[in-house]
Amino acid sequence: MKRGLFFNIDKSVRLQQINIISCVTMKELRDEPPICLPGQRLCLSDKIYTSGQGTYERRGYIYSQLAGYVDIVERDGVKVVEVHTSGEQTVVPTQGDIVTAQVYIITQQHCKCFIKCVGDAVLRRPFRAILRREDIRATEKDKADIYKSFRPGDIILARVLPITEAHTYQLSTAENELGVVIAHSEHGHPMVPISWTEMQCSKTYIKECRKVAKVVPENVDQETLKKRKKSE
Amino acid sequence: MPVDHKRINGPEETVPYSLFTKLNTKSLQQQFKEQVRDEKRSDNRLLLEHRKIFIKTGLVSQAKGSAYIEQGKTKVIVSVFDPREIPNRTDYSLKGEIYCEFKFATFSCTKRRLHQQDTEEKQYSALMKQALDSTVCRHEFPNFQVDIYAFVLHNDGSALSAAITAAGVALAHAGVPMYDLIVSATLGIQQNIKLLDPSVTEQWLCEMPVPLDGKVGNQGVIVMSMLQSHEQISQFYQVGNLSLEDITDSIKILENACKELIPLIQKHLVKHVLKTMKNKSEDK
Amino acid sequence: MALCEAEKTFVLHGVEENFRIDGREREDYRPMELETDIVSHAFGSARLRLANTDVLVAVKIEVDTPFPERPFEGKLEFFVDCSANATPDFEGRGGEGVAIEISNTLSAAYSSPNVFDLKKLCILKGKKCWKVYVDILLLECGGNLFDAVSLAVKAALWNTQVPLVKQIDIDGNNVEIKVSEELYDCRKLDVEKAPILVTVCKIGEHCIVDPNVAEEQCSVGSVVVAVSEDKFSTILQTGTGSLHMSTLVDCLQLGIKVAQRLDAALWDTLTLECYTCSTTEDESDTTCLDNPSGVVGGVTDCDKKYCIIVRVDYKDPRGKLASILRSCVDKPTYTNDVIEDETHRVYYRSCRTAKCNGGSGRSDSTSDDNGSLGDKSTIYCPGIGDGAVAVTVSFSILLFAYAFVRYVR
Numbered sequence: 069m070k071r072g073l074f075f076n077i078d079k080s081v082r083l084q085q086i087n088i089i090s091c092v093t094m095k096e097l098r099d100e101p102p103i104c105l106p107g108q109r110l111c112l113s114d115k116i117y118t119s120g121q122g123t124y125e126r127r128g129y130i131y132s133q134l135a136g137y138v139d140i141v142e143r144d145g146v147k148v149v150e151v152h153t154s155g156e157q158t159v160v161p162t163q164g165d166i167v168t169a170q171v172y173i174i175t176q177q178h179c180k181c182f183i184k185c186v187g188d189a190v191l192r193r194p195f196r197a198i199l200r201r202e203d204i205r206a207t208e209k210d211k212a213d214i215y216k217s218f219r220p221g222d223i224i225l226a227r228v229l230p231i232t233e234a235h236t237y238q239l240s241t242a243e244n245e246l247g248v249v250i251a252h253s254e255h256g257h258p259m260v261p262i263s264w265t266e267m268q269c270s271k272t273y274i275k276e277c278r279k280v281a282k283v284v285p286e287n288v289d290q291e292t293l294k295k296r297k298k299s300e
Numbered sequence: 301m302p303v304d305h306k307r308i309n310g311p312e313e314t315v316p317y318s319l320f321t322k323l324n325t326k327s328l329q330q331q332f333k334e335q336v337r338d339e340k341r342s343d344n345r346l347l348l349e350h351r352k353i354f355i356k357t358g359l360v361s362q363a364k365g366s367a368y369i370e371q372g373k374t375k376v377i378v379s380v381f382d383p384r385e386i387p388n389r390t391d392y393s394l395k396g397e398i399y400c401e402f403k404f405a406t407f408s409c410t411k412r413r414l415h416q417q418d419t420e421e422k423q424y425s426a427l428m429k430q431a432l433d434s435t436v437c438r439h440e441f442p443n444f445q446v447d448i449y450a451f452v453l454h455n456d457g458s459a460l461s462a463a464i465t466a467a468g469v470a471l472a473h474a475g476v477p478m479y480d481l482i483v484s485a486t487l488g489i490q491q492n493i494k495l496l497d498p499s500v501t502e503q504w505l506c507e508m509p510v511p512l513d514g515k516v517g518n519q520g521v522i523v524m525s526m527l528q529s530h531e532q533i534s535q536f537y538q539v540g541n542l543s544l545e546d547i548t549d550s551i552k553i554l555e556n557a558c559k560e561l562i563p564l565i566q567k568h569l570v571k572h573v574l575k576t577m578k579n580k581s582e583d584k
Numbered sequence: 585m586a587l588c589e590a591e592k593t594f595v596l597h598g599v600e601e602n603f604r605i606d607g608r609e610r611e612d613y614r615p616m617e618l619e620t621d622i623v624s625h626a627f628g629s630a631r632l633r634l635a636n637t638d639v640l641v642a643v644k645i646e647v648d649t650p651f652p653e654r655p656f657e658g659k660l661e662f663f664v665d666c667s668a669n670a671t672p673d674f675e676g677r678g679g680e681g682v683a684i685e686i687s688n689t690l691s692a693a694y695s696s697p698n699v700f701d702l703k704k705l706c707i708l709k710g711k712k713c714w715k716v717y718v719d720i721l722l723l724e725c726g727g728n729l730f731d732a733v734s735l736a737v738k739a740a741l742w743n744t745q746v747p748l749v750k751q752i753d754i755d756g757n758n759v760e761i762k763v764s765e766e767l768y769d770c771r772k773l774d775v776e777k778a779p780i781l782v783t784v785c786k787i788g789e790h791c792i793v794d795p796n797v798a799e800e801q802c803s804v805g806s807v808v809v810a811v812s813e814d815k816f817s818t819i820l821q822t823g824t825g826s827l828h829m830s831t832l833v834d835c836l837q838l839g840i841k842v843a844q845r846l847d848a849a850l851w852d853t854l855t856l857e858c859y860t861c862s863t864t865e866d867e868s869d870t871t872c873l874d875n876p877s878g879v880v881g882g883v884t885d886c887d888k889k890y891c892i893i894v895r896v897d898y899k900d901p902r903g904k905l906a907s908i909l910r911s912c913v914d915k916p917t918y919t920n921d922v923i924e925d926e927t928h929r930v931y932y933r934s935c936r937t938a939k940c941n942g943g944s945g946r947s948d949s950t951s952d953d954n955g956s957l958g959d960k961s962t963i964y965c966p967g968i969g970d971g972a973v974a975v976t977v978s979f980s981i982l983l984f985a986y987a988f989v990r991y992v993r
Contacts, residue, residue, distance in 0.1 A: 160444065
């Protein structure tokens with residue numbers, strides 16, 4: 069693979085003097101990925117290379133959007149050029165993401181939450197989201213009750229629904245693995261799940277209704293999860 | 301004049317004492333001659349020489365990205381915050397928004413500034429937004445707003461340019477997707493004398509016609525921001541009284557000035573990337 | 585107004601063909617109407633309607649103290665009021681951004697002393713000055729606000745009457761000024777160099793002027809230029825896109841060209857140049873009769889509404905000239921009439937366009953070369969105020985300024 073097209077950035081050389089140049093092999097890319105800056109021309113956009121995350125295409129060339137390093141991922145025989153930031157990536161919830169949220173208001177029809185984490189990335193600023201009554205459960209949707217499923221202060225796992233014209237995110241807990249993870253009883257003590265609809269206070273042993281999530285331990289990988297699902 | 305009643309404001313009608321000192325009795329012509337003498341400026345710069353720039357990133361820990369710039373004595377801090385939902389908006393916007401706030405510190409100028417934004421600061425905020433709107437890939441964060449705050453600690457001329465340049469660095473530092481790096485430069489013009497990166501006195505003198513050698517002519521200040529690799533002008537602002545030829549000449553001068561600034565910023569950002577990558581690999 | 589992609593493409597193609605959606609060419613303006621002196625409480629006012637854009641400007645003058653750092657200068661301030669009537673988007677604080685943008689651009693454009701001399705507003709150094717408030721009310725938004733506002737502001741400032749200061753009494757720190765009590769004893773502001781703003785909009789590969797709402801939406805970037813005579817007093821880039829250097833220079837060239845034409849059209853509409861001379865049968869010099877443009881100092885920049893000719897002929901010998909007077913008046917005795925008595929026949933002619941009283945006075949059409957309704961023709965429009973008149977000024981590029989100048993006083 070000698071078709072190198074990237075800027076090989078010498079740390080001390082002025083970037084501007086460099087044109088489309090020196091060959092970078094895939095191996096070099098792994099060991100010492102080239103650094104790029106916003107607006108930097110990376111390579112021609114053609115059948116072999118296409119623009120991926122962190123890049124944009126303009127007049128047949130691929131340019132970088134970020135200050136970071138270049139990465140090439142091969143997908144379906146096409147080499148996708150990606151740029152990743154060296155620092156923290158800006159995370160924004162998108163459709164289908166599993167998010168961790170905190171409930172803060174409940175009404176008859178919906179409950180309002182703050183999204184605190186997306187996947188395992190903690191957000192610096194929470195995003196507002198809404199969970200409607202009909203999105204609580206997958207089956208018997210009409211029988212679900214907000215106040216029997218969530219209480220203010222609960223930490224829930226939920227999935228982001230497709231973003232509509234509405235301005236806030238919509239969440240859904242209509243999966244076994246989604247729902248309340250951490251909750252406190254009326255007296256403020258932590259509760260433990262006892263069934264998928266109930267939790268019990270660790271101090272007072274009062275039972276309260278919740279839509280409990282079946283928390284999958286982190287070390288269980290997707291394969292075993294699928295197998296388990298099948299066996300169920 | 302809007303007054304913030306929650307703060308203790310100074311007496312309404314105060315005047316800086318410097319207006320009454322002897323310095324102030326000098327004519328404009330004299331003042332200008334003191335600034336520019338034999339193709340040299342008061343700080344020993346050539347007419348078209350930019351001041352030295354110092355840039356540092358990551359000063360503001362709570363911000364996603366930040367940059368501090370020193371351009372001569374002009375000092376500006378710019379911080380960029382994570383995208384957030386656009387407040388008070390209900391409709392869906394396909395492109396994200398940029399919110400800019402430009403503020404002079406109360407002690408940054410010779411005359412004390414108020415805590416609230418005045419019209420000049422609002423105008424500068426609008427110009428900053430204009431410069432950055434076409435720089436940031438706004439389609440990447442629909443329905444969100446990126447907040448950018450520029451705070452001038454010391455104003456020694458060309459503060460807006462310094463703020464825009466720093467904002468570009470801060471955005472790159474924050475990892476906000478951008479089409480290009482942005483740099484900005486200011487040019488002051490008084491008749492046939494063009495002063496690149498004017499100091500605050502030079503800028504002030506270029507804002508009004510000063511009689512030189514007995515005649516009054518063209519004068520003005522131009523601020524231009526450029527996206528270098530695409531050769532695009534993202535912001536252009538001029539005040540004064542200038543002919544078309546003056547402006548076309550100025551555009552060329554400013555373009556060259558921007559071209560000279562770019563490597564500095566690139567070098568700094570490359571250093572920053574290398575440093576963070578090293579830190580990351582050490583963490584692992 | 586939200587446009588879909590297909591509509592935008594349609595607009596874009598129109599611009600490329602040099603045939604815009606409303607039939608204009610790229611450098612054409614939409615028709616304009618201008619009225620001055622319509623707010624009785626204001627010192628000067630103007631209303632400009634540019635197709636669907638409607639702007640009302642009123643000027644108020646107050647006495648103030650000059651800024652300590654500028655003791656010789658008066659003050660000029662612009663306020664833009666975005667009424668929610670203009671567009672529902674302005675409801676609440678919605679119009680704030682537009683208002684600030686316009687007023688800041690205007691202050692920047694008027695800031696240079698070469699353009700508008702604030703020193704003329706000073707009454708007494710460091711103590712008293714005039715403060716001119718220019719209040720701009722947007723009544724309807726149909727695109728191209730900057731241009732419309734700047735034209736209306738210039739017209740309103742031109743119309744402004746500054747009271748004459750008769751006497752200044754200084755008693756210690758107290759300053760008393762006495763203003764002339766005579767109602768019409770006023771001074772006009774010098775606004776000949778006041779800037780005109782022109783928005784040059786880039787659509788596709790071309791630049792256009794006077795964009796309407798649809799075209800504004802299609803534009804990626806535009807340049808607002810403030811032009812005073814042959815100089816730029818402010819240049820501001822607006823819109824969300826960036827421009828290439830050569831495009832910027834193209835925009836500036838187009839902007840200055842159009843602004844100068846626009847300024848000339850406005851000035852023609854505001855002021856009225858008439859031939860002023862007279863001759864009688866006893867005088868041997870007949871240039872005033874035959875060739876009024878040849879009279880030295882025979883053209884006056886009148887501040888009146890009509891150019892007139894009063895020609896007195898003898899009945900016997902028929903057609904022999906007794907006297908001819910070319911002048912300007914606010915209210916002609918007879919607009920167009922022939923009055924006869926026993927010995928004389930008196931022709932009264934009046935007209936409303938620049939130098940239109942150059943004819944012989946006999947024919948109904950005051951100026952001989954202005955017989956047909958072409959350039960510089962006079963059309964009487966009954967029903968719009970007192971002797972209102974429509975003036976059509978057209979240029980080589982079909983830039984129309986229909987100005988209905990109505991005088992209330």
